[in-house]
Amino acid sequence: MSTHSHVPVLVYDGACQFCRVWAARLKWATGDYVSYRPFQEVAKEFPEIPLSTFEQSVKLIFPNGEALSGAHAIVRALAEVPGKGRLLWSYRHLPGFAPASEFLYRRVASCRTCAFEITKRLVGSRRIKKWEQIL
Numbered sequence: 001m002s003t004h005s006h007v008p009v010l011v012y013d014g015a016c017q018f019c020r021v022w023a024a025r026l027k028w029a030t031g032d033y034v035s036y037r038p039f040q041e042v043a044k045e046f047p048e049i050p051l052s053t054f055e056q057s058v059k060l061i062f063p064n065g066e067a068l069s070g071a072h073a074i075v076r077a078l079a080e081v082p083g084k085g086r087l088l089w090s091y092r093h094l095p096g097f098a099p100a101s102e103f104l105y106r107r108v109a110s111c112r113t114c115a116f117e118i119t120k121r122l123v124g125s126r127r128i129k130k131w132e133q134i135l
Helices: 017-033 039-045 051-056 070-079 086-093 097-110 112-123 125-132
Strands: 009-012 035-038 059-061 067-069
Touching: 009 017, 009 039, 009 070, 017 035, 017 070, 017 112, 017 125, 035 039, 039 051, 059 070, 067 070, 070 086, 070 097, 086 097, 097 112, 112 125
Parallel strands: 009 035
Antiparallel strands: 009 059, 059 067
16 A cells, blocks of 8 residues: 555546546645545555556545545545535445445446436536646
């Protein structure tokens, strides 16, 4: 496990446009509380995590080596920001919230190209270009 950072790192697929856009959006929301890096650059720093695991979903890796995946990683990243822990609370305490979140995450991950097209239509290309400049 790499120990170069005192904040968790969210590791995403840098070759996926959908992943890059939403990593940038998350970075906008979390600021310096979370670091963001594509797995293509950092996978070797985490030899305990198989490459195939990085290819399947985002990972939130903490300085102590703990790693979370998928929707859990995203809601936990948001909870790093003071006052933004509502989704994590829901994930942990509301019956059905965690399984539904993970199901939706897997559905989106199974067709990231489609998800990106939907994102473009809902959010707009101009806003996406702004988000992409954040990373």
